[in-house]
Structure formats: structure tokens, C-alpha cells
Amino acid sequence: MASKLINSLRNALIVILAMACVGYLAYSWSHQRGIENLRHEADTRLSIVSAVLQGPADKYSYLPGMIADHPATIRTLLGKNDPDVIRAANLFLQQLNIDTQLAVIYLMDASGLTVATSNWQEKTSFLGQNYSFRPYFQDAVKDGSGKFYAMGTISLIPGYYLSSVVKKDDEVLGVIVIKIAMDNFDNLNRAQERSLSEVTVTDENGIAFLSTVDDWKYRPIATLTDDAERKVKSTRQYERVLKAPLPATVETSFGPNERIVNVRLSDDRPDERHQVQYLARSGQLPGSLWMVNVFVPMKPVNLVAIRIAMLTVAMFGFLLLAVMYLLETRSRIHERERSRLALQVAHDALEYKHKELETLSEEMRIVSITDSLTGAYNRRYFLDVVGKLADDIHHADCALSIMMIDVDYFKRINDVYGHPTGDKVLQLLTSACKDILRADDVFARFGGEEFIMAFPATDEHAAQQIAERLRTSIMARPFEVNGQMLSLTVSCGISRYRLTEETIDETIKRADEALYEAKSNGRNQVVVRV
Numbered sequence: 001m002a003s004k005l006i007n008s009l010r011n012a013l014i015v016i017l018a019m020a021c022v023g024y025l026a027y028s029w030s031h032q033r034g035i036e037n038l039r040h041e042a043d044t045r046l047s048i049v050s051a052v053l054q055g056p057a058d059k060y061s062y063l064p065g066m067i068a069d070h071p072a073t074i075r076t077l078l079g080k081n082d083p084d085v086i087r088a089a090n091l092f093l094q095q096l097n098i099d100t101q102l103a104v105i106y107l108m109d110a111s112g113l114t115v116a117t118s119n120w121q122e123k124t125s126f127l128g129q130n131y132s133f134r135p136y137f138q139d140a141v142k143d144g145s146g147k148f149y150a151m152g153t154i155s156l157i158p159g160y161y162l163s164s165v166v167k168k169d170d171e172v173l174g175v176i177v178i179k180i181a182m183d184n185f186d187n188l189n190r191a192q193e194r195s196l197s198e199v200t201v202t203d204e205n206g207i208a209f210l211s212t213v214d215d216w217k218y219r220p221i222a223t224l225t226d227d228a229e230r231k232v233k234s235t236r237q238y239e240r241v242l243k244a245p246l247p248a249t250v251e252t253s254f255g256p257n258e259r260i261v262n263v264r265l266s267d268d269r270p271d272e273r274h275q276v277q278y279l280a281r282s283g284q285l286p287g288s289l290w291m292v293n294v295f296v297p298m299k300p301v302n303l304v305a306i307r308i309a310m311l312t313v314a315m316f317g318f319l320l321l322a323v324m325y326l327l328e329t330r331s332r333i334h335e336r337e338r339s340r341l342a343l344q345v346a347h348d349a350l351e352y353k354h355k356e357l358e359t360l361s362e363e364m365r366i367v368s369i370t371d372s373l374t375g376a377y378n379r380r381y382f383l384d385v386v387g388k389l390a391d392d393i394h395h396a397d398c399a400l401s402i403m404m405i406d407v408d409y410f411k412r413i414n415d416v417y418g419h420p421t422g423d424k425v426l427q428l429l430t431s432a433c434k435d436i437l438r439a440d441d442v443f444a445r446f447g448g449e450e451f452i453m454a455f456p457a458t459d460e461h462a463a464q465q466i467a468e469r470l471r472t473s474i475m476a477r478p479f480e481v482n483g484q485m486l487s488l489t490v491s492c493g494i495s496r497y498r499l500t501e502e503t504i505d506e507t508i509k510r511a512d513e514a515l516y517e518a519k520s521n522g523r524n525q526v527v528v529r530v
Contacts, residue, residue, distance in 0.1 A: 015320055019313050026312035027305045034301030035279060039258070042281035042294040045197050049292050050285055057147070057160060060180060062478065062485065063100065064145065064164035067176045073166055076107060077173040080115045089116035103159050103181035107166075109174040112137050124154045131177075135235055136163040140175045147288070149209055150237040157181065158209060197296040198278070204289035205232060208246070220245045221293065257282040260298065277302070371445040373423055374430040379452075382444035383504070386454045389442075390497055390504045400497040401463035402507050403453045404515040405433070405470070408489045408523040410449040417481050424479070425449075425488060432473050436466055450515075452508070460496040460528050467492040467526040475524075489524035491515055496530050 067073055072092050079085035093105045097118035104126065106117035112132025119125050131137050131153075139146030140163040148161045159179040166173045200208040200216055205228040211217040218241045224232070232238060247264035254260075262275045278295035285292055322341065326334045369381035377385075386402070393400050407413070407425055414422040426449060433443050433451060442454040455463050471490055478485045493515030497507045514529035521527070 015317075018320070019317055022316045023309045023313040027309035030308040031301060031305040034304055038279045038296045038298070038301060039281065041197065042279065042296050045199060045294040045296075046281065046283040046292055049199050049201070049294070050283065057162070057180070058479075060100070060102070060162060060178060061480075064162050064176050064178055067096070067105070067178075068164040068166045073107060073176060074168050074173060076116055077109055077166060078168070080109060086116055090118070090120040092116075093118040094120065100178075103157070103179040105176070105178050107174060107176050108132075108137060110141075110172050112175075115174070124152075126154065129154065133235060134161070136161045136177060137175050139163070140165045140177075141172055148235075148237075149203060149290075150235065151239045151241055152179070153236050153239050196300075197294050199295070200293045201285070202291045202293060203237075206291075207232070207238065207242070208293075209238070216246055217243075219243045221248070222246075251277070261295075263295070374426050374445055376430050376433075376451065377442070377444035379444060379446050382442060382446070382452060382454070385442050386504050389454060389456055390507075393497060394499060398457050399459040400507075401455045401458045401460050402495050402497065402504070402511040403455070403463055403467055404446070404493040404508070404511040405429070405451040405453065405467075406491050406515055406519065407449040408491055408519070413486075417486070421481050421486075422449075428477060428479060428488070429474065429490065432470060432477060435473065436470050452511075460494055460530055463494045463496075464526055464528050467494060471524065471526060491518040491523050492526040493518055494526065494528045 072089065076085055076089035089107065093107065093116055097105045102118075104117065104119050106114050106119075106126045108114050108131060112130045112134075114126040114129045114131065117126040120127055134148060134150070136146035136148040139148075144165050146161075146163040148163075149158070150161065151158050159181050161177055161179050163175050163177045165175055198212045198216070199210075200213075200221070201210040202208050202221055205224060206221045207224075208216050208219050208221060218238055223245050232242065248261045250259050250261050252260040258279070258281050260277065261280050262277050265274045265276060277298040279298055279301075280293060280295050282291050282293045284290070319341075322337065326337055329337075369377055371378045386400075389400055407429060410422065410425065413425055426445075429451065430445070433453065437443055437453075438455075440456045442456075444452055446452040453466075455466065458466075471492060474488050474490050478487045480486070493511045493513065495507050495510035495514060497504060501507060510529050514527040517529070518525050518527040
């Protein structure tokens with residue numbers, strides 16, 4: 001009797017230990033897989049946010065140098081004691097600021113004193129203010145240009161400052177500065193739609209100057225060093241807005257740019273119930289000392305891991321009990337029960353595989369219709385969609401126009417600057433084309449450097465207007481290659497689908513012929529062939 005009791009206790013202990021091990025393994029596996037998914041999501045957020053943040057700086061990067069070289073700027077600094085010269089300079093900068101929709105444009109002499117500004121008539125005018133303590137002034141005098149994020153010392157509005165030195169005969173006359181307003185996070189918030197993750201952007205000192213969480217804004221991610229604190233104070237970078245460090249503790253570190261952190265919801269509540277756990281991944285914004293930090297909540301991963309562990313333990317316990325029961329029953333019942341379980345497992349596996357195949361099929365469908373380099377649709381998808389549009393036109397009796405687009409001198413760009421630059425050119429063209437797309441328009445990479453657009457319910461005249469907007473937009477988007485600015489042009493050919501044509505291929509051929517004519521006539525133009 002005692003021996004039987006001991007065996008029962010031993011078997012029960014073995015079952016409990018086995019269930020605990022299975023639960024731990026299931027939790028670890030699910031938790032690790034969840035972290036991998038969070039990493040992928042964080043990397044995607046990093047890419048999107050980096051693109052959003054680089055947009056304004058890239059858009060206006062050329063402007064300080066252009067203003068610095070303008071004769072009116074040099075004339076102002078040489079005649080800074082003449083009221084008429086200063087008034088003309090204020091009016092010039094004011095109009096330029098209206099045209100470019102910047103926060104402010106201002107001109108300083110060699111001592112850092114503001115002598116002309118676009119906000120000269122406002123209460124917060126910069127006239128007479130000395131900004132020689134700002135890094136963007138010091139860097140421009142030293143290196144020719146500068147960039148800096150800071151709070152406005154007068155307006156208390158944050159902004160991104162771009163500067164350029166003004167010289168005449170190698171003599172430094174002053175510095176011109178533009179301020180790009182960044183007092184809101186609308187672009188980043190749009191980039192964060194349908195995402196539970198939070199984003200902060202920190203400067204070189206680790207201070208979050210942009211954040212999707214208001215309470216995290218103007219907080220150091222970690223305690224500032226003495227040197228960093230002195231630098232922030234001397235430059236007045238975060239005048240009157242700097243807060244205490246983010247109340248966060250690192251739980252697990254996977255490397256310098258990845259960690260699991262616990263962030264307190266309130267500085268006054270240090271207990272675990274008022275903490276949120278995140279997987280934090282960081283990446284440096286190209287061309288700057290800024291770091292983009294993405295915080296993805298760990299709670300869904302933890303809950304799923306616990307549920308899977310509990311479900312696995314329950315299933316494992318059920319299987320163990322079933323096995324123990326089956327061992328004590330007749331062989332026929334044993335066979336029937338084992339067959340039922342095997343069938344259930346096979347059904348679950350088949351259903352799981354079916355779902356996997358559905359997911360894989362959808363991913364393959366997306367890949368099959370998308371150009372991997374530019375993200376635009378590919379030729380096959382375009383022909384399928386536009387072929388259906390052409391069929392619909394026969395019933396609706398409306399217009400359909402086709403536009404072929406080709407980068408001018410693309411082979412020369414590849415030969416001179418290399419294929420990576422050529423790829424960047426194609427991506428830039430794709431971005432410009434997507435900017436002009438309407439809801440029903442179809443855009444695809446047709447082959448090589450040729451792209452194609454279809455404009456439903458649009459005649460050739462309206463299509464020509466769209467093409468002209470695209471052509472001028474491309475010309476207004478120079479980009480830097482090996483230290484020099486490269487300007488692009490495109491040629492466009494347009495044709496309109498005829499109801500008498502059997503297929504859309506004839507329309508595309510005429511658009512291609514129009515494109516060839518545009519390139520033969522000197523490029524950088526739009527040709528329409530009805």
C-alpha cells in the first residue's frame with residue numbers, strides 16, 4: 001500500500017515538473033518570437049520616422065547658401081549702418097519668408113548681431129539680438145554652414161536652424177540663418193497612425209526634443225553628463241522647457257541600440273503597477289547626431305506568451321491524463337482514442353499550414369506586382385489594371401490618358417556617379433510621381449528608367465498639365481552626390497486611348513513615340529500625341 005502511494009506521488013511529481021518545463025519552454029519560445037516581431041515593427045518605424053524627419057531639412061538645405069550668395073545680402077552687411085539698406089533687407093527677407101513658408105529668416109553680422117530679419121515688424125523681432133552663442137553661428141563661421149535644433153530664446157518655439165556664412169573676397173561678413181518650425185509633430189503622428197509604438201528623437205546630448213508622448217518631450221533619456229549640461233545651458237538650447245530625465249530603468253540590454261525598459265507613468269509613482277514595459281530600439285538619423293528611438297509596448301507580447309504557455313500546459317496536461325487513462329483501458333478504446341487525437345492534431349496542423357499558405361500567398365502576390373527598388377507597381381500589374389480600365393471606357397464613354405516618363409541622361413548618371421546614385425534617382429522620381437497621383441491614377445515602373453502613368457477620366461490636355469507639374473517638381477528637387485548638387489530633368493510622352501483601338505498597347509506605343517520625340521527635341525519637355 002505504501003509502495004503504491006509512493007509511486008503515485010512520484011508520478012504526480014514527474015507530471016508537475018514536466019508541465020512546468022513545457023510551460024517555461026512554450027513561454028520562452030513565444031516571448032522570443034514576439035520580440036522578433038517587435039524588432040521588425042521598430043525597424044519599420046525607424047525607417048518611416050527617419051524619412052519624415054529628413055524631409056524638411058532636405059527641402060530647404062539649399063536655401064541658406066543661395067541667400068548668402070545673393071547680392072542683396074552682401075550689400076546689406078556692407079551697408080548695415082544705412083537705415084534705407086536695412087529696411088530694404090527686412091522687406092526682402094520678409095517676402096522670401098512668405099514665399100518659402102519658413103518660421104523666420106534673419107541675417108547677422110560677423111559679431112553675431114542680427115541686422116535684418118523677416119520678423120522685423122513683430123513683437124518678437126530678432127533685430128538687435130546677438131546669437132553668437134548659438135552653435136549654428138559658430139559652425140557657419142568655422143565650417144561655412146551649420147545646423148542646430150533648439151528652442152527660440154525669444155519666441156520659445158522649437159525649430160531646426162540652418163545657416164550659411166556670408167563672405168566677400170574670403171572675408172567673413174556675417175551669417176544668414178533660416179528657422180524651420182517644428183513646434184508640432186503632425187508629420188510624425190501621421191507616420192505613427194495604426195501603430196501602438198511611441199517615438200522620441202534625441203539630440204547629441206540624449207535629450208528628447210520631439211516625441212509622440214508630450215510628457216517625454218524635453219527630457220534626457222538618461223542623466224546628463226556635466227559637460228552636456230554645461231553645453232545645453234551655454235547654448236540656451238532648451239530655454240525654460242528642460243525637464244527631469246525620463247523615469248526609465250533598463251531591464252535587459254541586447255546591445256547599444258536595443259533594450260527592454262520600464263518607464264514609469266508618473267514621477268511620483270515608482271511602483272510596478274504604474275510602469276509600462278517597452279522594447280526600445282534606436283537608430284542614428286543619417287547625416288546628423290540625432291537618434292530616433294522607437295518604444296514598442298511589450299504588454300501584448302507578454303500576454304500572448306503567458307496565454308500560449310497556459311494553453312500549452314493545459315494541452316500537455318490533457319495529453320498526459322489521456323495517456324494515463326488510456327494505459328488503464330482496453331486496447332480497443334486505446335486505439336480509438338489515439339486515432340481521434342491523431343486526427344485532431346493533423347486537423348490543427350493542416351489548418352495552421354493553410355493559414356501559413358494564405359499569408360505566404362498574399363506576400364507573394366504583393367511581391368509579384370511591386371518593383372523591389374522603387375516600391376512602385378511593376379509592368380505586369382500596370383498592364384492588367386489599365387487593360388480593365390480600357391474595357392470600362394467602352395461602357396462609360398470617358399477619357400483615358402497614358403503618360404510615359406523617362407529620366408534624361410540616366411545612362412550618363414550611372415556612368416559618372418555609379419549605379420547606387422542611379423537607384424537613388426529612380427527612387428526620387430518615384431517619390432515625385434506619387435506626390436501627384438490622384439486616387440484613381442495608376443503608376444508603375446515600366447522598365448529601366450522608364451515609368452508610366454494612367455489617368456482615368458482625364459483627357460490629354462489635363463494629362464499634359466499634370467506632366468508639366470511633375471517635370472517642374474523634379475527640377476526643383478536637386479540632391480547631393482559626392483559633395484555636389486545634382487539636378488534632374490525628365491521627358492514625358494502623352495497619348496489618349498482611342499475607342500477604335502483594340503488594346504491599350506497601341507496607346508502605350510503612341511505615348512512611347514511621344515516620349516521619344518520629347519527626347520529627340522532636346523529633353524526636359526512634354527510631348528502629346530493624340
